[in-house]
Amino acid sequence: MATLFSSQPGDEGLPGDKRARVMAAVMTTTLMGVFDGAMINIALPSMASAMQVSASHAVWFANGYLLAAAMTLAIFAALATRFGFRPLFLSGLALFTLTSLGCALASSAGMLTAMRILQGIGGAATMSIAPAILRSVFPGRLLGRILGLHALLIASSTAVAPVLGGAIVDTLGWQWLFAINILPGSIAFLLASKALPRSDTGAHASFDTPGAILSAALLGSMIMAANSLATPMDAAHAIRIETIGWALLATLSAGMFIFHIRRASNPLLPPVIFKSSRFTLAALTSLSSFISQGITFIALPFLFQSVYGFSPVLSALLFTPWPIGIVLIAPHAGRWADTVSAPLISTAGLLIFVLGLLLLATLPDAPALWDICLRSLVCGIGFGCFQSPNNREMLSSVAREYASFASGVLSIVRTFGQCLGAAVVGVLLALLANETRQLAVHVALWIAVGTSATAVLLSLSRLRKPA
Template identity: 55%
Template sequence: MGLFADQPGDDGAPGKERRLATIAVMTTTAMAVIDGTIANVALPSISNALNVSAADTIWVANGYLLAAAMTLITFSALATRVGFRALYASGGAVFTLASLGCALSTNLEMLTAMRVLQGIGGAAALSIGPAIYRTVFPTRLLGRILGLNALLVAASTAIGPTLGGIVLSVAGWEWLFALNIPLGIVGVTLALRAIPRTATVKGPFDLLGACLSAIAMGAAILATDAFTNNGQGAGPDLMMAALYSALTLLSALAFVWRQQRAPAPLLPLDIFTSSRFSLAAMTSLVAFVSQGIIIISLPFLFQNAYGYNVFHAALLFTAWPIGIVLAAPQAGRLADHYRPAMLSTIGLALFTLGLLLLAFVPSPQALDILWKEFLCGVGFGFFQSPNNREMLANVTRERSGSASGVLAIVRTFGQCFGAALVAIILATYTSDSASPATGVAENIHAMHLTIAVAAAAAALAACVSFARLRS
């Protein structure tokens, strides 16, 4: 296979080592992605089984993303001190044990707590996944491996809803999390055997910077969540949102101040001196806000608004990742030869068009849903691989851990913020006391509104990406 064939002058690791490291990273990546998509599909079932509102169950998904967002910077910096292998294997082990805790949960509070622990383990592992690729693969193959990784993510996303629908049709939602346990054991074993040892650095760890980054990320999500308890944003919720927003701003400014003066900064700010890196990171952030909205809202649209059962809703969801599977590898190959910014902009334009069709030309018919979702998937797949390559190729190998952390942060925080926006819209436009007919109408209106918001975010991402072509 071309990815593992050596050529004279290649940087990175020899082909055999690249192959084993790739298997190790992709095993854990698949586990984490399948878990996320299964959890999203199961939200309506969890809501009914635990007798909680739809808005409350958002935090089964959001708790994982919040914990990951709060700790990604810390783990990407910690990797340089403990090594990629140790951190990756430890994160996978924590994720696996937390999956067992999710399967044994008996109430929403316990389930959310276990999802938070999963997020911490996932952050430890996934914060350095792209950095491992950057370390072991030569630059000439970076676009191709990132395209293959995007294909894996999409394939896992496709398998997750279908697998979730099958499991939910014959067993309880607890079994969805139990599926992670065998995958986790395999992933940790491979990580310990295959990921190469990396040089570590000694010196003081920026504990203050780690605390400030966690506070800033956490407060930003909690500020958004303050609106979900009262959809109109009035009364004490508005006050709490203002307080959390102020805390976000102050802690973010303090974090930047600290990084400029710390002897060993948690996140070296010099990586942002590259305009290509910075614009690619901003493009990714906004695009994943859009994706975060969609992956939460579509299961509710299909089941609560259009009346599909769990299994059929899962099948409808697969058109999106199938589009990514077909587009991402080709986009990765093209990104090694053509401007990644141009490819990303084209992809985001297609993504926006697909979302606009879903939002403003709605139809409960399966074929109409499938081709529009497929267009969204093709567009997102064509955006993601070139954009990731743009980020990682514009930093040195020594900064690959930091760049990988930024990539994981913008993806996770974007998805988390998108999920919180869905919670706001659900709390604002749906009512538990509505009649069945009114409730269906409310759900349809709310879900189409969320998709319209996602389309606006995708259009903004396309504009940011286009700015790279002009710079």
């Protein structure tokens, strides 16, 4: 850890002491954002009861945050190049922290939903540029290590959040899921305000308003289409008007967005970053792997509870080997990526990840607990070995002036990968409602194997690309 804050002649970025403060602020903010998005699902029944609303209404306490964040990720990545990292990060962090207090004090479902939407906007402002901030303050020789720690934090907190969220709801009440953000959010704001440098930006350039509108429409309609697919439906009417409408809007918005950015003088998302095959392949690899992770994280609780009959607490505990595997390997993988080929390490990690998913998909009807834990551990080791080198490849394959755009794409593919993975499980549970729950879950796990195998093929193809 001390190596991260040591300085050598020729190092770009910030001095070691300021690096430490920026890292603490970014990591704390990332931790709050990931936990906030992952913990709330387990509290939805309690929140619906407290607010006296239906379960379908309560779902928007979670979806409002996700939708607002997804619709604004690309916008904030572009705004960072216009106004700089400092004002955007501080504004987003302040909004996230204040709306956390608003969520905790909400006295009605409408107020809570509104606070969650604003909280999602604040979260998007910080998470969309967090990797780019780390790249700007750390020298290139340490990029893999710091991104390894960042990836470790995201992956492990995503897996641990449901356990912690359940404990908080049971002991303190759902309001504390939001109230716990206030103190760390305030500390992170103070650290960032003192350590984040002011930068010379392109504030004179015009902002791409049409691109921002099209981006929000595209990302928002994709989320809504996925959500509509994941809601219960009759198998005979699987394709509904609602889903078709959102899908058509997403397709139309995508076409208009691509047409626009190719002709705009200062586009929201510069097409030039996708001219790098290294960047494009890394982004597609990341998308495929997060679809697999999203499928697995949703399918396994149904397998553990509905098929094996485990309690919710035991089911949550069976997830812990996954983050343990990430903790064991991710920092080392990031360090290796600074000296060895990042795509090579990522590909090796994906192969281990596919093996772990195969092991989970072939679990016996009555497995021992240690057997489940061992198979989950393999998944965690594989994903931890893959993620940080792949993130390094994405950020290092574009010029520094495009770092915020690359960071935004990184956040977008992670968000949509997990969302599409959840939608796949929802569709299967709905379509196979008349079959056994075990069949739906196992089909989902085999789809996860397939998407992760696709990620392997994408990753292998970039090994032939020049560094």
